[in-house]
Structures are given as structure tokens and as C-alpha cells.
Amino acid sequence: MPITRRSFFKRSGLLAATSVTAPTVLQAAEPGAARPGQKPRHIIHLVSDGMSAGTLTCADHLSHLLRKRGVTWIQLHNHPQARHGLMDMRSLDSLVTDSSAASSSWGSGSRIANGAVNILPDGRELTPLYTLFGQAGWKRALVTTTEITHATPAGFAANDGSRGSAESIAAQYLDRKVEVLLGGGQKYYDPAKRKDKVDLWAKHQGAGYHVMKTREELLAAPLDKRWVGTFDESHLPYTVDQNQSKEFQARVPTLAEMTRAALKRLENEPHFIMQVEGGRVDHGCHQFDAAAAFYDQIAFDEAIEVCLEFQKKVPDTLLVITTDHGNGNPGLSGIGKNYVASPLLFANLKEAKASHTVMLKQLGQAPTVAKVQAVLKELTGYAAPADKVEMFLPYLEKKGKPMFSLHSDPNAQLGLMLANHLGVSFISASHTSDFVPITALGPGAEKFGGFIKNTDVFYDYLGFAGIDFRNPEMPLQTSLPANGEAVAAAEQPHWLETVA
Numbered sequence: 001m002p003i004t005r006r007s008f009f010k011r012s013g014l015l016a017a018t019s020v021t022a023p024t025v026l027q028a029a030e031p032g033a034a035r036p037g038q039k040p041r042h043i044i045h046l047v048s049d050g051m052s053a054g055t056l057t058c059a060d061h062l063s064h065l066l067r068k069r070g071v072t073w074i075q076l077h078n079h080p081q082a083r084h085g086l087m088d089m090r091s092l093d094s095l096v097t098d099s100s101a102a103s104s105s106w107g108s109g110s111r112i113a114n115g116a117v118n119i120l121p122d123g124r125e126l127t128p129l130y131t132l133f134g135q136a137g138w139k140r141a142l143v144t145t146t147e148i149t150h151a152t153p154a155g156f157a158a159n160d161g162s163r164g165s166a167e168s169i170a171a172q173y174l175d176r177k178v179e180v181l182l183g184g185g186q187k188y189y190d191p192a193k194r195k196d197k198v199d200l201w202a203k204h205q206g207a208g209y210h211v212m213k214t215r216e217e218l219l220a221a222p223l224d225k226r227w228v229g230t231f232d233e234s235h236l237p238y239t240v241d242q243n244q245s246k247e248f249q250a251r252v253p254t255l256a257e258m259t260r261a262a263l264k265r266l267e268n269e270p271h272f273i274m275q276v277e278g279g280r281v282d283h284g285c286h287q288f289d290a291a292a293a294f295y296d297q298i299a300f301d302e303a304i305e306v307c308l309e310f311q312k313k314v315p316d317t318l319l320v321i322t323t324d325h326g327n328g329n330p331g332l333s334g335i336g337k338n339y340v341a342s343p344l345l346f347a348n349l350k351e352a353k354a355s356h357t358v359m360l361k362q363l364g365q366a367p368t369v370a371k372v373q374a375v376l377k378e379l380t381g382y383a384a385p386a387d388k389v390e391m392f393l394p395y396l397e398k399k400g401k402p403m404f405s406l407h408s409d410p411n412a413q414l415g416l417m418l419a420n421h422l423g424v425s426f427i428s429a430s431h432t433s434d435f436v437p438i439t440a441l442g443p444g445a446e447k448f449g450g451f452i453k454n455t456d457v458f459y460d461y462l463g464f465a466g467i468d469f470r471n472p473e474m475p476l477q478t479s480l481p482a483n484g485e486a487v488a489a490a491e492q493p494h495w496l497e498t499v500a
Helices: 005-011 053-067 072-078 099-108 129-135 151-157 166-175 200-206 215-219 246-251 255-266 280-286 290-313 341-351 356-363 369-380 386-396 410-422 456-465
Strands: 042-048 083-088 139-147 180-184 209-212 226-230 272-278 317-322 436-441 450-453
Touching (some): 053 290, 053 341, 099 456, 129 151, 139 255, 139 280, 166 200, 200 209, 226 255, 280 290, 290 317, 290 410, 386 410
Parallel strands (some): 042 272
16 A cells, blocks of 8 residues: 655655644744854855756745745745855866766865765865865765665765766775765675675775665664665655655665764764755656756755754754755646646646656566556656657667757656646656755854855865865866867767766
């Protein structure tokens, strides 16, 4: 029997009341806790990976439908102590950044080329934030719904010429003794899956780590050891899929649960810094998957609420909430006369039972029109017209010919078809150059108001810890040809291999 949305949200202890008021953590907030110039003892850096402004807006709409209130991040705009700004996240070599360059800008204070982790194009390694904080005696944590070795957590703690070097990154975490590691990515620790056959779990145990592979083990973990918890073979399941699976619910913790556990482990430390990533928001947007992205954005919001609860108990905690780049720029379109059909269509998201990943797996490679209609009806409630399905089928065999090349993926075409049912569409299956929102609350929050650069975050964090250090930098590079001619990038097949 599938687990209901109510039981899913209740599990984290954050199910809202039936009013539209703010959650308790905001209602009870007391202004004036942070003094001007006060430095935080704890820093929590929260990242909703790949979140465009439209993703946050649509998650707020969905939150009203599911939780009878909006998302906490938006409600923080009414908090008298919160500071809000916009941040330029460009990378060294493009106006559009990928997650490794984005996180490395926070993690090193230098802009680097897309695809690398804390290494400049000339080969110089940058000293990561977590190395410097570890040397200063701060405890460090990485918490994510992606593989723990993925680009965003790696940017705070690792160095590599390629963000895809997950086995190397996992080993670096051990060498650098990062105290808390929670996410997915078992295959990078398992000797049967690693290319070098090294048992990285055993190495962690030998170094004094407590190794966890299930939610139950996390909830019972000892507080006097370092932690490494990997709760799935690759990335953790999408929230929309987790809602429907008893097996996922029993085995895989939510982001809120991992965050709460990490804070319990760290709360008695004099100083700690923790990165919390809702990483699968980005993946949902890459796949034109409104349900996957928006449900995961709400799960990220629950992690924010866990951090706010902690901050109420420990006021000298700085929360910084942001995203690393936009992705797909989804939005609820105006549909019908006077746009009155828009909210009616959007409400169909309440009935979503699966991500695109699950739906496409059920469809297989060469389904019939009838099978597609049956799967969509069962998992989304959409009675797809036969002519729409017939337009979709060629993409399953990589024979579709879209007007815009970034719409060629079956996920993109599935999302475009479902836009008729949900009212939500995406502009592409790729990252965008948006200036991103940033919100801060607690000691030092004043540093994050206004318009800032991504690299400012690194030096603000160093300042809070009293660390005097500067990494090398390189001048911004241009991706335009010297003769100024336009680049027909979208017509090149390799450009469709977008990075997450």
C-alpha cells in the first residue's frame, strides 16, 4: 500500500496545520538575537541545486495545496532579521555555470571553468574551504540527496580536474577527515563497484568512522564518531517516488532527517560548518519533470525548517539559503480565458505518483500509444490524446526532430506533453544564467544582502572564522570566437550532453 503524502510530510515532524500561517519556527522567532558585527559559531549553507525563481514559486503553489501554507523560504522575506540578495554565479569560462564551478566559487573564492573542482585551467589547485576550516578546528559536514561525491558537496572539500572523478573525491573526503558525510553514492565506497577494488567503507571504519547504509542506522548512530552514510547506490530517490514506496521510506532518510541527525551529531561542537543540498531539484529540472522538481523543493524547505529550529536553540548560528544556478526556468503558464484554467491544471500535481524516470522505465523503448496512455493515466491522471502520444513516441527511439535541440530528450518531450495537463513548462533541459536568490539569517547575515558575487561567500566565511587566506585567481574567459561570429552551439550534438 503506497505511503500517502500526509504520512511522508508527517515523518519529518513538519506537517503544517490547516491554517495558512507561517510554521512554528517562524511564528516564534525573536528578532534581535544577532548583534551587529557578531560572528557565528556555526554556519549552515543550504543549496537547492538548480533552482530557478519559477521553481521556488511553483513549489510555493504546491505547498499551499499539500501543506495548506507556503514554503518557509518565501516566508522568511517577512522575517525582520533576514537579509536577502541576488548573486552572480557565472563561472570562469561561461555566463552559465555548472554545479562544480558554482560550488567551487563558494569553496575556494575563485571562479573556475565548468566541469572542474577547485582547480584552475592552468592546473593550479585551490585550497578548499573545508581544508582551511578543518585546520582552524571547525567540524565539517556534507549532507545531500545526490551522491555524496557529487559536484556541490565536492566543491567545499575536494580537488579534481573532473567533477566526474567520484572515486577519487570519496577518497579525498577520508584523507581530509570530513566529520559528517550523508547522501547517496554507495557504489563509490563498495569494493565490488570501485575500479580500484578498494573497500572504502573498511578504510573509513579503520579511521574511526561509523558507517551507515540505512535510515535506521542513521537514527541510531553514535554521536562520538565521524559519520559516513550512503543510503542508495547512486542518488537518493526523488521525493515524488519516495512518497509511493514503503521500501524507500524504510531504507532512505529524507533530507530533513539527515539534516536533523547531522545537527544532533554536531550541536555540542564549539564550531561547525555544514553544507545541506537539495540536489535532485536540479535533476528534476533537467528532465522537464515538474513533480520531481517541486516535491523535492518542498523537501528542501523541510530541511530549512529543521535548521531554523536549531537556530532558535543556538542563536549564534548563521543560515545561508541559496541555489547554485537556474535550470530550465519552469513556470506556470497562463492558460484558458483570463488564465482561469492555470490553477485548475496546476492542482493536478497533487495526483502525481511518479517521476519521469519511473514513467519512462515502465514505458520501455517501443511502447504502443495505448500503453503510454495507460501509464500516464495511472501515474499522473492525464488522459493523453492519441495525437499527442504519437508525436512523443519517436523520441523514445531517438528519432524525434524538435525545433530546439535541447528539447530532443524523451524526458523533455514527456514534460512538454504533460504541460497540457499541469500547466507547467520549461524553456530547456539545461542550466540558465540567472542571478540567484540568497537569504541569510543569524550573525553575519548582513554580508549577504544586495547584489553579490559567488566568490564573496568564501571570503565572508573565512572572515567569520578569523582565517586570513587568499586563493589564486584567473581573469574571466570568453566563450565567443575571436572573429565575433555567432556559435551555432545548439546544432552540435555534444552540446546536448548537459552537465548537472
